[in-house]
Amino acid sequence: MYQFVDDLNEHQRAAVTASPNGVVLVLAGPGTGKTKVITARVAYLLLHHKLPPQDVVVATFTKKAANEMVERLAVLLQPYPEIDAKKLLIGTFHSICVRILRKYGGLVGLNAGFKIADETDAKQLIKRALRAMAQSGFDVSLKDSDVKKYRAYISACKNKAQLPDQVPVSKKAGDLSTKLEVYTLYQEELARNNVIDFDDCLLLVHKLLAHHPSCMGRVKHVLVDEFQDTNKVQLELVYQLSGYNENYKHNVTAVGDPDQSIYAFRNAEAENFYRMEDYYRDKGVAVLKVALTQNYRSTSNILTLAEHLMNQQFARREQKYLHAHKKDDIPVQVFACATNKAEASKIAATIKQAVKPNGTQYSDIAILLRSGFLSRVIEQELIHANLPYQVVHGRSFWERREIRLVMDYLRAVASDMDWLGYSRCLDFQVSGLGAKSLLLIEEQFSAQRARSQPGNVYVILENIARDGMKGITAKARAGIGEFVALIKKARELLLSDADEQEQLEKMFDHIVQHSRVVSVVNEERMDKKGDSQEEIEATLNELKNQLIGFNLQEEDLLQDAYAEEDELEVAEQSFDLTASTSLEKLTQFLDSVYLYEETKGAEKTVSKVTITTVHGSKGLEWPIVFVPSLCEGIFPSQHATSDVGDTAKNEAALDEERRCMYVAVTRAKERLYLSYFRETLGFGFGDPIKRKSRFLNLPKGLVQVAETGVASTPNLLSSFQQNMKLNMGPLALGSGFQTASRLTGVSRLPDGAVKISKPRKKRLGMGRPLRLTKK
Numbered sequence: 086m087y088q089f090v091d092d093l094n095e096h097q098r099a100a101v102t103a104s105p106n107g108v109v110l111v112l113a114g115p116g117t118g119k120t121k122v123i124t125a126r127v128a129y130l131l132l133h134h135k136l137p138p139q140d141v142v143v144a145t146f147t148k149k150a151a152n153e154m155v156e157r158l159a160v161l162l163q164p165y166p167e168i169d170a171k172k173l174l175i176g177t178f179h180s181i182c183v184r185i186l187r188k189y190g191g192l193v194g195l196n197a198g199f200k201i202a203d204e205t206d207a208k209q210l211i212k213r214a215l216r217a218m219a220q221s222g223f224d225v226s227l228k229d230s231d232v233k234k235y236r237a238y239i240s241a242c243k244n245k246a247q248l249p250d251q252v253p254v255s256k257k258a259g260d261l262s263t264k265l266e267v268y269t270l271y272q273e274e275l276a277r278n279n280v281i282d283f284d285d286c287l288l289l290v291h292k293l294l295a296h297h298p299s300c301m302g303r304v305k306h307v308l309v310d311e312f313q314d315t316n317k318v319q320l321e322l323v324y325q326l327s328g329y330n331e332n333y334k335h336n337v338t339a340v341g342d343p344d345q346s347i348y349a350f351r352n353a354e355a356e357n358f359y360r361m362e363d364y365y366r367d368k369g370v371a372v373l374k375v376a377l378t379q380n381y382r383s384t385s386n387i388l389t390l391a392e393h394l395m396n397q398q399f400a401r402r403e404q405k406y407l408h409a410h411k412k413d414d415i416p417v418q419v420f421a422c423a424t425n426k427a428e429a430s431k432i433a434a435t436i437k438q439a440v441k442p443n444g445t446q447y448s449d450i451a452i453l454l455r456s457g458f459l460s461r462v463i464e465q466e467l468i469h470a471n472l473p474y475q476v477v478h479g480r481s482f483w484e485r486r487e488i489r490l491v492m493d494y495l496r497a498v499a500s501d502m503d504w505l506g507y508s509r510c511l512d513f514q515v516s517g518l519g520a521k522s523l524l525l526i527e528e529q530f531s532a533q534r535a536r537s538q539p540g541n542v543y544v545i546l547e548n549i550a551r552d553g554m555k556g557i558t559a560k561a562r563a564g565i566g567e568f569v570a571l572i573k574k575a576r577e578l579l580l581s582d583a584d585e586q587e588q589l590e591k592m593f594d595h596i597v598q599h600s601r602v603v604s605v606v607n608e609e610r611m612d613k614k615g616d617s618q619e620e621i622e623a624t625l626n627e628l629k630n631q632l633i634g635f636n637l638q639e640e641d642l643l644q645d646a647y648a649e650e651d652e653l654e655v656a657e658q659s660f661d662l663t664a665s666t667s668l669e670k671l672t673q674f675l676d677s678v679y680l681y682e683e684t685k686g687a688e689k690t691v692s693k694v695t696i697t698t699v700h701g702s703k704g705l706e707w708p709i710v711f712v713p714s715l716c717e718g719i720f721p722s723q724h725a726t727s728d729v730g731d732t733a734k735n736e737a738a739l740d741e742e743r744r745c746m747y748v749a750v751t752r753a754k755e756r757l758y759l760s761y762f763r764e765t766l767g768f769g770f771g772d773p774i775k776r777k778s779r780f781l782n783l784p785k786g787l788v789q790v791a792e793t794g795v796a797s798t799p800n801l802l803s804s805f806q807q808n809m810k811l812n813m814g815p816l817a818l819g820s821g822f823q824t825a826s827r828l829t830g831v832s833r834l835p836d837g838a839v840k841i842s843k844p845r846k847k848r849l850g851m852g853r854p855l856r857l858t859k860k
């Protein structure tokens with residue numbers, strides 16, 4: 086038949102060659118070839134069943150996974166040049182939906198050129214809704230914690246496919262009626278600002294397909310990887326997308342593993358998998374279930390450890406019996422480290438030892454972190470050891486202040502209509518422009534929009550700078566002039582004759598140099614324990630690399646495939662978006678960032694160690710994997726370890742952390758290194774004592790443990806100073822703290838650790854116990 090089908094095992098083959106009519110569900114553990122099955126099935130559908138690629142929808146978990154799948158398909162389909170895998174409608178659910186909305190959004194009331202609101206936008210708009218409500222007599226607070234609460238409520242509704250008018254009537258009483266009012270006003274704010282939020286991407290397509298199912302009537306098969314991480318809207322979207330075409334009704338292939346469900350915080354429901362079967366069966370659709378038990382990725386030691394972890398789940402779970410295909414077995418290593426710095430240097434040393442000219446490459450190695458902020462110390466040690474690495478950034482990177490600010494400028498450059506982006510830039514950049522003046526400008530924008538939609542902020546600002554405006558001081562007017570000039574120049578650079586990379590680079594540098602972002606953020610952080618100017622610059626440099634290295638989607642494929650349907654009106658801009666690919670790239674980059682699609686910089690040619698969050702490692706594999714910082718409060722993270730007074734909630738949170746750990750360890754093919762530390766050193770948060778994670782309570786014989794990191798006095802001192810600083814602020818670092826031993830109430834233990842007496846601690850104002858271990 087086909088080579089790629091012959092290469093599969095019997096069960097995989099059954100799934101791949103199953104009738105394309107009806108539903109195929111593959112529920113199986115990590116490394117059993119689920120993604121391989123999806124890829125092969127796509128190829129099989131195109132080749133054997135002759136489905137046109139543009140009629141096949143493939144939902145992957147990350148943009149990177151989509152790219153990889155297209156690359157793999159290109160190899161499989163090489164003997165068949167007539168089939169172009171690039172035409173598949175493939176990507177994350179969110180990006181597929183945005184593409185559909187860019188085409189048909191008009192049918193659900195969207196304006197052309199709509200933008201995706203990020204979390205900052207969303208919270209800003211909720212605040213506005215609350216302010217309006219407070220003015221009309223509602224008893225609401227604008228506290229951050231309340232804004233967060235409303236944000237979570239709205240998101241949960243949206244993930245259940247409920248717009249304000251669809252929230253069940255019984256839930257509209259009391260406190261909920263307030264929530265619902267916030268939700269309603271928030272939706273109005275979104276519309277007014279021509280933005281949609283993260284959840285809307287899905288919800289609006291859901292609505293679109295409910296009313297205009299023929300839009301996507303060409304779809305002949307829908308395939309979904311990592312199905313355990315879908316929510317209710319996604320479950321229904323799959324049903325809708327596959328539901329219109331009479332001859333191909335509900336042809337769906339979904340694969341996943343409930344044990345790897347780690348997106349409950351985005352309202353994913355692992356039960357979807359079990360639900361899916363009934364969902365389709367009840368509607369008379371045939372469902373074929375396939376189980377896979379052969380694991381092709383990891384050694385049996387790694388699998389035993391993974392299975393042991395999962396057996397501790399509080400929730401009921403079916404035991405898995407995965408057979409390791411690999412025989413060569415090296416024990417899992419655990420490093421017990423004195424400090425996080427010692428941990429980082431141990432990792433660096435281990436990497437150095439492992440990499441060989443004709444053997445293990447840097448790109449065979451990954452360091453998987455529970456949260457992005459943990460990378461700082463590890464990066465420092467890798468730099469120190471001269472080891473090449475790349476960081477695949479998680480959410481925390483994109484939420485840094487300097488990134489957010491520069492992103493706002495980029496948004497202003499990319500669109501004339503982005504009031505939210507513009508307003509934050511103005512607020513940041515133009516001195517003498519108060520909230521009142523900002524409101525005046527916004528009113529102009531709204532008025533313009535009421536007349537001819539959509540409004541154009543850039544032109545309004547240009548006019549103010551030229552002619553002035555009532556209510557805007559001369560100083561503010563001059564500031565606005567400078568700001569307009571900045572944006573204008575940035576656009577010129579973007580549209581210049583230089584090559585694409587240079588255009589983007591120069592535009593970016595211009596913004597950084599003329600916006601004061603670096604100096605202001607630096608100043609803001611002076612009094613807090615924060616980043617130095619170099620670090621802020623390095624972060625922005627990283628943002629620049631991400632932008633330059635971003636892969637442009639060459640053409641709008643949907644446009645080709647569905648050309649006959651109504652199109653969105655094209656927005657009036659003061660510049661021509663089609664004039665340069667770098668501008669198009671900037672626009673797509675912004676969308677991608679706000680969809681939280683893990684992005685990765687350029688430079689694919691050099692082999693590098695990957696540092697990423699566990700969430701970003703979904704579906705991937707490396708021969709060597711490090712999972713560091715396995716400390717209580719880090720992994721499992723603090724929100725799961727602190728008692729919330731509700732056993733069920735605590736257990737659910739811990740289960741999610743455990744599944745996260747399960748995902749992490751099952752990324753490893755040959756070698757797995759787990760580690761923890763007892764002390765933090767030069768760390769972003771102030772709790773000096775860390776306990777070994779409960780995930781490291783493993784039966785003897787399953788792992789090899791090695792102690793590491795014996796400190797010299799300077800390190801001890803610096804650790805001490807760090808802790809002092811963390812606990813007391815910079816004032817504590819006076820000359821009296823020259824050496825730890827000189828302090829009264831501070832003594833050295835036989836093992837070299839430093840102990841501080843209770844009275845001393847009290848005097849130092851330290852509530853928490855402090856123990857400084859000798860490294």
Ligand code: ATP
Pocket residue numbers: 092093094097113114115116117118119120121122342345380381382703704705706751
């Ligand atoms: P995860 O749950 O982590 O996403 P998965 O089930 O999707 O894992 P894949 O990534 O598809 O697993 O496959 C894991 C590894 O096993 C890959 O390197 C893949 O090439 C290999 N593999 C899968 N099936 C086979 C097979 N039949 N023969 C040889 N190698 C295979």
Ligand code: MG
Pocket residue numbers: 119120121310704
């Ligand atoms: Mg997979």
